[in-house]
Amino acid sequence: MMMSAKVFIISLIFFVLVDLQSVIVNGDELFTAQVELEGLLTSQENVVEAVERYLAKERSRLEGVERMLLPLVERGKKVPFEVVSNPLSAFLLVKGLTVDLDDLLSLSANKLNTEELASTIKELKNMTRFPTSEDLNGAAVAIHRLQDTYLLDTADMAKGEVLGRCCTWKLSVDDLFELGRQSYNAGDHDHTILWMTEALAQAEENRHNMSLRGDFGVKQVEILEYLAFSTYQKGEMQKAISLTKQLLTLEPDHPRAKGNIGHYERIMDERKGEDGRLTDQTLTIKERRVDEVGWEKAKYEALCRGETLPNYSRRFRCRLLRKGRPYLLIAPVKQELVHAKPDIFIYHNVISDREIEVIERLAQPRLKRATVHNHNTGELVTAQYRISKSAWLQADEHPVVDAVNKRITDVTGLAMETAEELQVVNYGLGGHYEPHYDFARRDEKDAFKSLGTGNRIATFLFYMSDVEAGGATVFPSLNLALWPTKGSAAFWYNLYEDGVGDLSTRHAGCPVLLGSKWVSNKWIHERGQEFTRPCKLKPSEQSPNAD
Secondary structure: OHHHHHHHHHHHHHHHHHHHHHHHHOOOOOOOOHHHHHHHHHHHHHHHHHHHHHHHHHHHHHHHHHHHHHHHHHHHOOOHHHHHOOHHHHHHHHHHOOHHHHHHHHHHHHHHOOHHHHHHHHHHHHHOOOOOHHHHHHHHHHHHHHHHHOOOOHHHHHOOOEOOEOOOOOOOHHHHHHHHHHHHHOOOHHHHHHHHHHHHHHHHHOHHHHOOOOOOOOOHHHHHHHHHHHHHHOOOHHHHHHHHHHHHHHOOOOOOHHHHHHHHHHHHHHOEOOOOOEOHHHOOOOOOHHHHHHHHHHHHHHHHOOOOOOOOOOOOEEEEEOOOOHHHHHOOEEEEEEEOOOOEEEEEOOOOHHHHHHHHHHHHHHOEEOOEEOOOOOOEEOEOOEEOEEEEEOHHHOHHHHHHHHHHHHHHOOOOOOOOOEEEEEOOOOOEEEEEOOOOOOOOOOOOOOOOOOOEEEEEEEEOOOOOEEOOEEEHHHOEEEOOOOOOEEEEEOEOOOOOEOHHHOEEEOOEEEOOOEEEEEEEEOOOOOOOOOOOOOOOOOOOOOO
């Protein structure tokens, strides 16, 4: 602003001097008569008025820039962990550094004259990490996953509330619109309707500030177009027509709206029954989520919400584990049997805060997107049903890793020589792992062929952080949920004693709703356990569906 003002004033002085030189040349010097100098007061007033008009315009422009930048500035004042541990503020963080920043730079180039800011941001992008459009899409999908799994109310989320916890920041019309747009691009019309409906309600509430499109707001016409088309896709023709007519009141010459109404009306005519009335399927959304996801996922999500209680066995008990290894005589371990047949244990206070700190510090620089085995090829690939990053730690790279591996042997009696390296996992925004088996099934013959150590006989899972909400480990067929407690660990056998896979151990990692989830796990293989857990000569007592 100051540089532009200086240029303006210097230009004025230059032209005044040129005119003054012309006057002197003509022998009509102003300074030679008092009355002539008095005339300069009018010229000065004119210059002052011009400068004030310019400064007022600059102030107005900067107020516009400030309105755009203020949310980013205010969000930047929040405690970093509080931002990333809340899904809504984490989404806004990603959105602010992608589409919002792009909009700012676009306006800068066109009308805001903030070339210096644009240049600085460009340099920052080259120096530090910035989110991509893929990150924005992933963040939006995570919000929708959390919304479905935990049955979160869209209106509450729009206010910045998660499970009654208020508030990060209230979502603006632009924020709500972006969530709806991301859903639409993914072909998810249910979530498009939810978020665009909230965007429309807020836009109408703020109509006096919106117009068809202000510099800093999403126009209602866009919202209505997305909302009407998604409503049509879900079979609600009458509502789609009503929304499209509302759009036409705002933009009578809209290029597609009139044609859309005609299309919707033709479909309504085709779906009318013999009595001339519309069938019910055209009036409501036909498919609901519980029907789409199937029994297992519906049960998995219910367990994630804590809606069903585990059916504890009569053998349920807690005890101090003292026998078996010398280590246990010195430091007995608290063992809790939370399910029998299959036996699933929780070991309490089995890893210290210092050990957790070391393991996280070693793993963090190596974290990469977690992968799963492709059933057909046996190759490791990324998948949407597993959202996290992981790293692998070898026992010989730090005494703490070695000590943790030995402790697993002390607690379980199983050998670690053929086990996989310690896998350390940090779950991201809405991070989860949908129902899966840890062992390879009969049709996955090549899953662990390269290791040469047989199948995964058992899983030992350390919980390295408390999770404020969500993040449970659940076993849908067992009606069992294990809630993360820092310092504890879960253990279970994946295979029966005859080496056949136990299908009841199918489990999942629930989406992290609030907080951060760190775990580390040891997948223990068959080879080397022949004397610790001998294979039975006869088939084990197992379910008829055992793999």
